Amino acid sequence: MGILQNILEQFINGLRSGSIYALIALGYTMVYGIAKMINFAHGDIIMVGAYALYVGLSILHLPAILAILLSLVVCTIFGVVIERVAYKPLRSAPPLAVLITAIGVSFLLQSVSLLIFGATPIPQESIVKFAGIKIGGLSISGITVVTLIVTTICMISLTWFIQKTKMGSAMRAVAEDKGAAELMGIDVNKTISLTFAIGSALASIAGILYVCQYQSLKPTLGAMPGIKAFVAAVLGGIGSVPGAMLGGIILGLIESLSKAYISTELSDAIVFGILVLVLLIKPSGLLGKIRKEKV
Amino acid sequence: MKKVRLVALGLATTLALASLAGCQSKSETDTKQGTDTNTDTSTDSSANAGGETYVIGGIGPLTGDAASYGISVKQGAEIAIKEINDAGGVKVGDKTLQLSLKFEDDQATPDKAVTAYNSLMDSKMDALLGAVTSGSCLAVANLAQEDDILMLTPSGSAQDITKNTNVFRLCFTDPLQGETMAEHMITDLKFKNVAVIYKNSDEYSTGVYEAFAKKVAELGGTITTAEAFADGEDFNTQLTSIKGTDAEAIFAPIYYGDASHIVTQAADLSMTLPFFGSDGWDGILDTVTDKATVEGATFLSPFFSGDKAAADFVTKYNEAYKATPDQFAADGYDGVYVIKAALEKAASTKTADLVKAMTEISVDGLTGEKISFTEDGEPQKAAKFIKIVNGEYTAE
Numbered sequence: 222m223g224i225l226q227n228i229l230e231q232f233i234n235g236l237r238s239g240s241i242y243a244l245i246a247l248g249y250t251m252v253y254g255i256a257k258m259i260n261f262a263h264g265d266i267i268m269v270g271a272y273a274l275y276v277g278l279s280i281l282h283l284p285a286i287l288a289i290l291l292s293l294v295v296c297t298i299f300g301v302v303i304e305r306v307a308y309k310p311l312r313s314a315p316p317l318a319v320l321i322t323a324i325g326v327s328f329l330l331q332s333v334s335l336l337i338f339g340a341t342p343i344p345q346e347s348i349v350k351f352a353g354i355k356i357g358g359l360s361i362s363g364i365t366v367v368t369l370i371v372t373t374i375c376m377i378s379l380t381w382f383i384q385k386t387k388m389g390s391a392m393r394a395v396a397e398d399k400g401a402a403e404l405m406g407i408d409v410n411k412t413i414s415l416t417f418a419i420g421s422a423l424a425s426i427a428g429i430l431y432v433c434q435y436q437s438l439k440p441t442l443g444a445m446p447g448i449k450a451f452v453a454a455v456l457g458g459i460g461s462v463p464g465a466m467l468g469g470i471i472l473g474l475i476e477s478l479s480k481a482y483i484s485t486e487l488s489d490a491i492v493f494g495i496l497v498l499v500l501l502i503k504p505s506g507l508l509g510k511i512r513k514e515k516v
Numbered sequence: 517m518k519k520v521r522l523v524a525l526g527l528a529t530t531l532a533l534a535s536l537a538g539c540q541s542k543s544e545t546d547t548k549q550g551t552d553t554n555t556d557t558s559t560d561s562s563a564n565a566g567g568e569t570y571v572i573g574g575i576g577p578l579t580g581d582a583a584s585y586g587i588s589v590k591q592g593a594e595i596a597i598k599e600i601n602d603a604g605g606v607k608v609g610d611k612t613l614q615l616s617l618k619f620e621d622d623q624a625t626p627d628k629a630v631t632a633y634n635s636l637m638d639s640k641m642d643a644l645l646g647a648v649t650s651g652s653c654l655a656v657a658n659l660a661q662e663d664d665i666l667m668l669t670p671s672g673s674a675q676d677i678t679k680n681t682n683v684f685r686l687c688f689t690d691p692l693q694g695e696t697m698a699e700h701m702i703t704d705l706k707f708k709n710v711a712v713i714y715k716n717s718d719e720y721s722t723g724v725y726e727a728f729a730k731k732v733a734e735l736g737g738t739i740t741t742a743e744a745f746a747d748g749e750d751f752n753t754q755l756t757s758i759k760g761t762d763a764e765a766i767f768a769p770i771y772y773g774d775a776s777h778i779v780t781q782a783a784d785l786s787m788t789l790p791f792f793g794s795d796g797w798d799g800i801l802d803t804v805t806d807k808a809t810v811e812g813a814t815f816l817s818p819f820f821s822g823d824k825a826a827a828d829f830v831t832k833y834n835e836a837y838k839a840t841p842d843q844f845a846a847d848g849y850d851g852v853y854v855i856k857a858a859l860e861k862a863a864s865t866k867t868a869d870l871v872k873a874m875t876e877i878s879v880d881g882l883t884g885e886k887i888s889f890t891e892d893g894e895p896q897k898a899a900k901f902i903k904i905v906n907g908e909y910t911a912e
Contacts, residue, residue: 224760226760227756227757227759227760230756230759230760231753231756231757234752234753234756237752238750238752339579340579340580340583340623341579341580341581341583342581342773342803344776344802344803344804344805345805346805346806347805352786353784353786355786360785360786362784362785362786363784364784365784434750434781435749435750435777435780436777436780436805437749437773437776437777437803439581445748477752477753480753480754481753481756481757485716485743485744485745485746485753485754486716486744486746
């Protein structure tokens, strides 16, 4: 076992967790870009997605593809409904009220799932049956390969959607200037709902990948990935889609490499320390644009 | 934008500080988990056939990550109590007492253990059979001394638990487990290089690991790498690091919840090194999704359900709970009998008499023949190795 090979393997580990952070970070960043709010319930949508998959597979005994669809649909509906019920009435309220509401929704989701499914972790077999690949002495697990492929596809199609489609342009327009967009005939409410739907669908994919990776579910499973992804979104520049992708992957790599070569105990401290540094040097994040606060 | 940045900075610094400090026992998320499920899980299994009742309190996780331990201890103890009450109760001096068990959930977290302890004291607990996990034991040990109550932990293995004179333990200590496993791996199985994964935020795990490391060095073995983790379910980094060394086996002194993540991910990384564990591994077959991932793993346990001596208990347990008892169930069962023996020997329910009697009794239990206790509160009995073969626990 060469050292080089070990570094490569750790790099791939980092890339895998980083691409999941990126997937979740996209949800934070898109919602922030458009609704100017931090949706702290986003991490718990991952949990909803994971449990929906479990319900589909182990309780309803659906085939894997239908269970995935179920999870996607459930999360999308949750995302849109949460926005309608909890955030829309507060659209003109001060940002702090919305932030607190989001945290409330997060606790609500966790507690409801605790009531339904209990605190005891539930084992759930992975739906990825593919054994992995070997390149030379380097072995990459099946779930890693699937994660990397799925997240890449998601990111490419999201970029295409935002840049090339009419609805994508509408989203960009609303992000740029809500008032002007409305004057140009864009349905702002519909665009915001769409953003929540896409963000939640991405979270559901993250939830499915989570289950396949760790094969166990608990009601708080979304909390830590949610926070890490939020950090990734801020690191990359919140509101910026490429920033979220970059931030997520950088975060995953730093985490994995510092765990492997510096210290497991310090890895979180290093990750958050780097965030503090970036925010001090470049307050808008790596790819964030500096915008003047409108008065 | 400014607000976001402030929030982010604040969050980041708090998290950075929190991770630096290394949380003492369980993660905040875990504690958060149960705030709403703290329903009344106490059970009252008194037979109430007239006469006075002696209340044995129990504390252990009935929900959460380590739920299997608490449930097993509780069910094992319930069987023992039923047997004793059906046979007429415990003769203490000239009185005959009926036993009753009140068991409270602590989700294996120290702060909830204190709450559970207080609620047991409110229900007039006479002796404490618990707590089940080490962190919780440490949290309530001093309270039990202040209230002058006999405390017998069925399975709390951290060294410091028994430092108070009124506290005894039924299971092996952490250091003893580490040393026994080191001897088994280095002397019996002739491994030269072993890797370790341990949970550095947990007293149990670090306790076993430190003793293991010392003994391995004494016996001339090498620990290629000791990978620590604090929390979470991702072990890919640690496993990849181990893969990069020339370790021949992995020793993981941890609880079965983490262990099942580790074996699953090791299989994903196509690692074939044999796993060795501490007694926390008991119960792992129910939490892994693929039993092939734990095939060949060996761990320490004082009890094996395939033993002839345990046949009667296994049948009763099976009838009552439709499950095969594990070592925790046996610990709970033996715990009740140890308290009974102490009550009979002391011919008194006073704690001072009971504590004195504890060092004089010898109990033939499921977890060992002629279990006796030293004045330091430690048990004297022999260990068994359990190996997972063909997806089942077998005695080695």
